[in-house]
Amino acid sequence: MSFDRLILKIKEKNNPTVAGLDPKLDYIPGYIKEEAYRQYGKTLEGAAEALLQFNKGLIDALCDIVPAVKPQAAYYEMYGWQGVRTLTETIAYAKEKGMFVITDGKRNDIGATMQAYSAAHIGQTDIENVKAEAFGADALTVNGYLGTDGIKPLLEICKAEDKGIFVLVKTSNPSSGELQDRKLDDGLTVYHTMGNMCENWGRDTEGKTGYSAVGAVVGATYPEQLGELRKALPHTFFLVPGYGAQGGGAKDVAPAFDKNGTGAIINSSRGIMCAWKKENCDPKEYAHAARREAIRMRDEIISCID
Amino acid sequence: MSFDRLILKIKEKNNPTVAGLDPKLDYIPGYIKEEAYRQYGKTLEGAAEALLQFNKGLIDALCDIVPAVKPQAAYYEMYGWQGVRTLTETIAYAKEKGMFVITDGKRNDIGATMQAYSAAHIGQTDIENVKAEAFGADALTVNGYLGTDGIKPLLEICKAEDKGIFVLVKTSNPSSGELQDRKLDDGLTVYHTMGNMCENWGRDTEGKTGYSAVGAVVGATYPEQLGELRKALPHTFFLVPGYGAQGGGAKDVAPAFDKNGTGAIINSSRGIMCAWKKENCDPKEYAHAARREAIRMRDEIISCID
Numbered sequence: 001m002s003f004d005r006l007i008l009k010i011k012e013k014n015n016p017t018v019a020g021l022d023p024k025l026d027y028i029p030g031y032i033k034e035e036a037y038r039q040y041g042k043t044l045e046g047a048a049e050a051l052l053q054f055n056k057g058l059i060d061a062l063c064d065i066v067p068a069v070k071p072q073a074a075y076y077e078m079y080g081w082q083g084v085r086t087l088t089e090t091i092a093y094a095k096e097k098g099m100f101v102i103t104d105g106k107r108n109d110i111g112a113t114m115q116a117y118s119a120a121h122i123g124q125t126d127i128e129n130v131k132a133e134a135f136g137a138d139a140l141t142v143n144g145y146l147g148t149d150g151i152k153p154l155l156e157i158c159k160a161e162d163k164g165i166f167v168l169v170k171t172s173n174p175s176s177g178e179l180q181d182r183k184l185d186d187g188l189t190v191y192h193t194m195g196n197m198c199e200n201w202g203r204d205t206e207g208k209t210g211y212s213a214v215g216a217v218v219g220a221t222y223p224e225q226l227g228e229l230r231k232a233l234p235h236t237f238f239l240v241p242g243y244g245a246q247g248g249g250a251k252d253v254a255p256a257f258d259k260n261g262t263g264a265i266i267n268s269s270r271g272i273m274c275a276w277k278k279e280n281c282d283p284k285e286y287a288h289a290a291r292r293e294a295i296r297m298r299d300e301i302i303s304c305i306d
Numbered sequence: 307m308s309f310d311r312l313i314l315k316i317k318e319k320n321n322p323t324v325a326g327l328d329p330k331l332d333y334i335p336g337y338i339k340e341e342a343y344r345q346y347g348k349t350l351e352g353a354a355e356a357l358l359q360f361n362k363g364l365i366d367a368l369c370d371i372v373p374a375v376k377p378q379a380a381y382y383e384m385y386g387w388q389g390v391r392t393l394t395e396t397i398a399y400a401k402e403k404g405m406f407v408i409t410d411g412k413r414n415d416i417g418a419t420m421q422a423y424s425a426a427h428i429g430q431t432d433i434e435n436v437k438a439e440a441f442g443a444d445a446l447t448v449n450g451y452l453g454t455d456g457i458k459p460l461l462e463i464c465k466a467e468d469k470g471i472f473v474l475v476k477t478s479n480p481s482s483g484e485l486q487d488r489k490l491d492d493g494l495t496v497y498h499t500m501g502n503m504c505e506n507w508g509r510d511t512e513g514k515t516g517y518s519a520v521g522a523v524v525g526a527t528y529p530e531q532l533g534e535l536r537k538a539l540p541h542t543f544f545l546v547p548g549y550g551a552q553g554g555g556a557k558d559v560a561p562a563f564d565k566n567g568t569g570a571i572i573n574s575s576r577g578i579m580c581a582w583k584k585e586n587c588d589p590k591e592y593a594h595a596a597r598r599e600a601i602r603m604r605d606e607i608i609s610c611i612d
Contacts, residue, residue, distance in 0.1 A: 042436040074422035080440035085387035110479035116380035130348040134386035147481030173416035175453030
């Protein structure tokens with residue numbers, strides 16, 4: 001119904017961060033890949049198996065200190081349906097370990113089709129009155145370019161199943177301003193307008209924390225806009241990418257939080273997945289290195305909120 | 307490199323239409339579903355098998371008269387990775403039968419991630435220098451909200467592998483105007499601005515027909531905007547949804563075509579897939595009914611272009 005469930009997990013772990021699971025083969029230690037290729041060859045299936053084992057190791061090492069994971073659909077689709085099976089298994093494994101799962105799919109379409117995406121990613125699929133969970137994430141990122149029709153079917157599922165969505169508002173990439181920073185004829189930027197739409201869509205889904213089921217994606221690489229939007233959108237919980245490898249630092253993400261130190265979750269993907277490379281440690285220690293980086297990130301961000 | 311390959315197929319068949327493959331279980335004749343459930347139960351796998359058999363029947367019945375198919379990713383993801391496997395097999399089957407395949411995924415993300423989506427859907431995936439095709443479509447629909455960074459990786463693959471993309475410009479749904487019709491401070495609408503971005507992105511990928519590798523999605527439900535954009539975007543090939551079930555008629559799509567009667571392909575999904583229901587014919591004749599509807603649609607649209 002809202003992001004209360006995520007916010008509770010953040011409070012329990014005193015850690016407003018999410019580990020992005022965007023596993024490129026380059027990020028995976030050789031011993032994991034070799035074992036997967038030995039079983040399935042250098043194939044989509046072999047790669048998908050390596051991704052799964054890598055993810056499981058990360059989840060095991062992070063689940064007691066990090067409240068959430070965010071698998072990025074593209075890095076699974078890249079390995080075909082076999083990769084998508086790994087996405088399914090990764091989501092199930094993370095949930096089993098008590099983590100909140102945000103599928104980063106940036107889905108968008110007309111109403112009838114969004115109903116299918118909603119069922120797929122955060123709801124359930126009906127097969128002749130038998131219910132099945134296709135992916136079963138707790139939240140999904142979406143793109144609001146199509147307006148309300150494309151959001152409504154998600155809201156129904158958010159309400160019925162206590163799930164959430166994050167709508168792209170101001171993205172972290174260098175060219176995000178080409179459209180998003182343009183001003184509309186009323187003087188508001190496109191991103192601010194999209195932010196206002198999030199507040200509207202989220203109405204009546206606010207939880208005890210005051211945040212609704214409709215969150216926003218706002219990049220750490222644009223701290224000024226992050227602060228502007230935090231003030232303008234009091235019921236909209238933020239998912240903040242762009243910390244770490246993309247250039248955002250802890251001071252850049254501080255404006256994402258409200259006066260109670262809540263209201264946002266900060267994502268790091270490469271920083272955590274590739275910590276073993278940066279540390280130059282034994283590749284078999286990759287999960288420990290990820291944990292050390294997750295702790296470092298947590299402490300750094302917590303210190304900036306206070 | 308451009309949409310020449312698609313345009314050639316359209317000319318060969320004298321048919322500027324594409325069959326949308328958005329197979330809901332409701333659309334599938336009982337005898338196909340019963341056989342699938344008998345083998346795999348009322349499960350994601352059973353549903354995915356029914357979808358595949360339904361699609362194959364449609365492709366067999368349409369491939370000599372319809373140049374292209376457009377599977378909508380949502381209706382496959384709904385059935386989990388098993389459904390996504392059916393998407394893969396559907397794409398392969400349609401290509402085997404000589405059809406041009408447009409995966410309707412409306413993907414979008416930052417540059418690094420779009421590289422993964424590009425490889426997944428229209429390119430190839432590299433597994434330790436072994437190349438594998440994950441989905442292998444000829445074209446992909448994408449959402450340009452993130453600007454140039456999110457389009458560039460696709461362009462590289464379009465150029466290298468003679469593929470194409472369709473960017474959402476003015477979508478067919480009722481609420482598409484909420485953002486897309488808003489005017490920017492220079493007086494141009496958001497959709498027109500996105501259309502201009504398509505012309506820029508397509509530059510240097512124009513083929514012999516004058517159309518680039520960057521097409522646009524423009525809905526049949528907004529014929530006025532369709533005509534406006536056709537004039538404004540001379541190198542941008544249009545994918546036009548919204549014909550038939552969504553309310554667009556042949557006269558509504560006429561403005562999508564240029565003075566040579568080219569420049570667009572019109573999609574029908576439900577109209578073709580559910581023709582057997584509308585005709586109230588023997589469900590075993592579903593593919594024949596689809597073919598009859600595809601011919602009717604072709605003739606109707608051709609008559610409006612002339």
